Amino acid sequence: MRRLSLLIYLLVHSVSPRSLLGPPTQPRRLSLLFSLIPHADQQFSAARDFSLPRFTFYFLSLLFSFGFGFHERELTLTSHPAQLRKHGLDCIRLVGVLQLQTRSPSLLDLFSLLGLQAQMSDGNDFAELLWENGQAVVHGRRKHAPPAFPPFGFGGGGGGGSSSNRAQERHPGGGDAFAKAGNFVALGMGAAVHDFTPTFGGAAHDNGDDDAVPWIHYPIIDDDDGAAAPALAANDYGSDFFSELQAAAAAAAAAAAPPNDLGSLPTNNRNAPIATTCSREPPSKETHGGGLSVPTTQASPQLAAGAAKLPRPSGSGSGDGVMNFSLFSRPAVLARATLQSAQRTQGTDKASNVTAASNRVESTVVQTASGARSGPAFAADQRAWPPQPKEMPFASTAAAAPVATAVNLQHEIGSDRAGRNIGVHKNEGRKAPEATVATSSVCSGNGAGNDELWRQHKRKRQAQAECSASQEDDIDDEPSALRRSATRSTKRSRTAEVHNLSERRRRDRINEKMRALQELIPNCNKIDKASMLDEAIEYLKTLQLQVQMMSMGTGLCIPPMLLPAAMQHLQIPPMAHFPHLGMGLGYGMGVFDMNNTGTLPMPHMPGAHFPCPMIPGASPQGLGIPGTNTLPMFGVPGQAVPSSAPSIPPFPSLAGLHVRPNGVPQVSGAMANMVQDQQQGIGNQQQQCLNKEAIQGANTNDPQMQIIMQVLINK
């Protein structure tokens, strides 16, 4: 009998990269998950695209292969539980973590489809579903008082007592699941744990509202923090996350099924603004008759580029996922592509294009204003613009984005809109002088630093100019108004120019580097610098993680003896101080060291050894990751970073070591057991070690396939 334990973490609350303080815990967790995906090697082809969206995508697609699917923007279970059992699954554990302010209809639906009353109220930001042998149990995190469970051996820190209540909650349904969870943790921690499960959420309890945090392992933005870190970051991250998914989905969908769903992402509030951006492009919308397919063709270059970078899933399951995603993916992709195009054009030839763009903007505005030629009407229209951007995720960029996007799109595609463009060009030609004046003055004043902002500004000015121009048009005998406005703006801009000269140079330098950085980041379509930097940070973390993972992979073959035996007892400073350094070494070494013990390492790692300095109330347990500053996946974090690490040359030396044919480390063995199918021998020593609990609990010698899925969904 094969058991598949699915842990789905639905992180509904937005988590921004900015809130990921410390070392990249999130990618690490993902990487572990990655190693747990069956046939992951077939599914992942691009070496560097190693990111949360991608993982989520594949986890979701795996999920789909088990009968889940997206219907009408909601994650639902499309197949009956019996069907799941056909897959050999007798146990599904879904764990959703909901933040307070967001309810996830998809999760609720999922639960209800499983025949559950998801008991998630607003106060319950955590709910857990355990489906086992046809019976499902939902646990609300706060439903029960914490039982007196023995704290973990290594619990240490804050989590020991509180962790227990999760264990108790669970135990009606799922001894097995627990054992498995325990296994997973054991895998992660390098320790077999008895009764271990609870730790997952354990630390959270101390935190009150933030209890989801340790569970998810990233810090979710606190209220105070949230104020400082603006919604921009979170939004960007969310939108980025989903749009990447969507890009992949759309790419696949372009070949597969036509999408019938126009809506924006269901679970993602943040994408709504993007979608609205899309809908706000008057020209493209009109000319395309609102069809979704057309945008795809428009965006094809960007889309193709994005899609090329995304690994295509193989296998039926992934296919399902793709199809499902495609249902709602288009708009966002379109929006993104358009944004991207706008960005591209502006980025490449800035100086010339800026004026041109502004002209175009102007003309567009004219178009929208079309019938109403009078000044007042125009002013009203113009006033109508600014509020919109404010709601958009791309804060500053958003200001300019809608118009600029629309304009650029229109300009690029221009040919099929001859009629419109005629009007445009006419206007353009007529107003060229004034527009240029305004543009150049503004532009010179500020340089390239705040393209978007200045574009917005420009747009306003040009709108003014336009306004006056149109007045002039109507009245036809007041050129002076126009002149006046032009000269005024020029003078002002000149002072600004002098004032900002050095600042501008600095900005230019930064922008230059920023562009270089952007080139290095795959799928970085961010327009504004802040989100671009966010992405860079995220990418850097994932890259570091990747290197770490790979060096661990090469290090898998290191004979355990080579590793210092004592390092697990060393107390080390928090990881945050040298994230880059602790990466591969601590990681791999924790694993090896764990292997070296050959037994349950748990006793050797009491909580006392764990540094756990930064996270008050969030003790480093759970999946072994909760602490932001800790090494998450394998090995007890504290142990994982030996102080001897600095003296050991990084990866190459590890990697260069010889392969030991028979010395399969336990962790890798366990992972492999998950990766492989269940035909793996029972007697597998590693599995015995790490899955000991599960095997005992199940009272079976059947090989077990355990896949623990964590799906992180950013909303």
Added chain:
Amino acid sequence: MSSRRSRSRQSGSSRITDEQISDLVSKLQDLLPEARLRSNDRVPSSRVLQETCNYIRSLHREVDDLSERLSELLASSDMSSAQAAIIRSLLM
């Protein structure tokens, strides 16, 4: 008048952006190996960005090397299928 107001608003928002960006840049700086920015405490943003670019490139190289090495390991094939699966998964 209105344009002046918009400009002041403009500069205000850009200042906020500046703060955000410097904040982000410092975070970026934290991610960099310290050896790359050994100079002193105050590192100009452009330098941080430059070093980030370099670091990313080096990481790319490292990934390439490692994947090469992993594939060699895979080719050597004197390991269990479990290991092979893991390595393959790492290679992506």
